[in-house]
Amino acid sequence: VTATIDPLETAASRGTSPRFRSLLSRFGIFLVLPFLILIGGVISTSFLSAGNISNLLLQIAPLGIVAIGQTFVMIVRGLDLSVASMMATAAVIATGFAGSNDDVALIVAVVAGTSICVGLINGILVAKRGVSPFLATLATMILLQGFRFAYTQGAPSGNVPPFFRTLGSGKMYGIPYNCVILLAVVTFFWIVLHRSAFGRRIFIVGGNPVTGHLLGIRTDAVTIACYLISSFLAGAAGLILSGYVGLVDNWVGQGYELDSIVACVIGGVSLKGGRGSIAGALAGAATIMVAANEVLLFGLPIQVQIIIKGVVIVFAAALYAD
């Protein structure tokens, strides 16, 4: 171990040029995803069948929607651990009424209201009180979980209205409805993030909050808005997922908080904030689902799937480390 370390020297000794690393971290996922699809097509004939692709699309939509919300939060140097809990809460609300289509508007309103409250709590704790995002969203995660258990007494029951069933698992000409929703969400939030003044403010606040402040941007408001978007999309994804799963338990969406963060990280969204894209997050979500699908198609045990995910997380992040 050398006693003194020259920062320039260590940067140079990494071997790859900074520009190459930057390109790799931005667009690497768009090489990995086609490669995975190619492997799937070569090894298993059923991978590229219409039925399997249609099923894959069905599974990608909820994670994709959550990952887009997570992207906003991560760009402003945050992290939202409460998304999975929000999804499960939305699912419990969806079954909290009579289970007929008459309640759809009410359910959507209650879910939207809840998710906005959660987003506000997260955003205010982080932006106004300076609480670390990890802790603030951890607290709301446990809080929602507590309310959920208190409400259902640990045993949720009831039916998902048919409307959400259709939304979550229905298909038209083989194209899942939820993919149409995903497409709409992607388009809208792509415009918000990459083509609007608000989007540019988000990147400035994430890149350097002090600069943002000096430029006259209300950094607190921008941060809170990002947490609102994340919670809101998590609520929507929860409704769709409850329609896909068809029954409800207290853990619908479990693991989505970590999966959505992983989707963002391998999609080139920086954990340090200030960098990321909707397309990258979406490709990251697709990569996770394609990999999971392939592990099952190849007949590998479920444990392999978990281990592969762990290895991918670490090495994808290592590839992108800056």
Place this chain on the structure above:
Amino acid sequence: MTGAVATFPALRNHSGLLGVVVLIAAVCALGATLTERFLSLGNIVNVYEQSTDLALVSLGQTLAILTGGIDLSVGSLISLTSCLTSGLINGDPNRVIPVVLAVLALGAVIGLLNAGLVIVLRVHPLIVTLGMSAILQGATLFYAMGPVGKVPRNFNFLAYGRVAGLPVGATIAVVLCILIALLLRYLPLGRQIYAVGDDDDAARLAGLRRNQVLLLVYGASGFCCAATGLYLVARFGAGQPYTGVNYTLTSITPVILGGTALSGGRGGVIGTLFGAYLISLVNNLLNFMDVSKHYQLIAQALIIILAVSVYMDRRRTA
């Protein structure tokens, strides 16, 4: 409080201790008004005993957080070590000691591996330990899909045994806590944990042994997880592949309640120990009040929100 900290520099790392002690006193006062039995010796020993698992795992977590990192692999590591313990012992009294030693060593080695990956790959500990968590959970499920093995009857001494009236497991946690506190206070490497957490780059440029610090910290965290795994086997009689899942995030709560800053560099293990007692005390009080277990989560979340918004991190970026 700022004045007090300025007058007594020693309070700098323990300013959170004050808060948690006040909260404990408040909960005790509330409990005492509700029922006489709450402050009885029997119940206090009970609370002390029930805090064991949380105290053990969050001691290691404190060290990781002090360096500005975090260890999210604790849950899976607890599951793995508990399965290996009961699976390998499998009821044979002769295997108890070698297996226990091997499991403790394995915990430390996996912690060292975490630190090694952080150092070599230059990736944030959050991601490394998250990945490690998935890998360990997969490995655990390869070994066992359900409760596995059994341990000799007297193995439960670790969980239920009493020495001089005190529960063994909880007392081991206290001893461990004191050892770590002494290490933090008096060993150069212990002081450097704070330096690395305070400003990683400055510590590196000052020539501090950052790599050794990380190896020590994550190794210790892994060791604490293995100890927790052993304790859980002693309590339940067998290891289960999902027994540790909840500890990943709950192990952070006592650390924060004890006044350790999530950004690192400030805090200590004594506060964490009291944080674990506080949670155990609150759950116990809610039991006395006949509040359903489901509401205990709400209480825990509210305590976290209260604590973090009161302590507030002074090193805000903006």
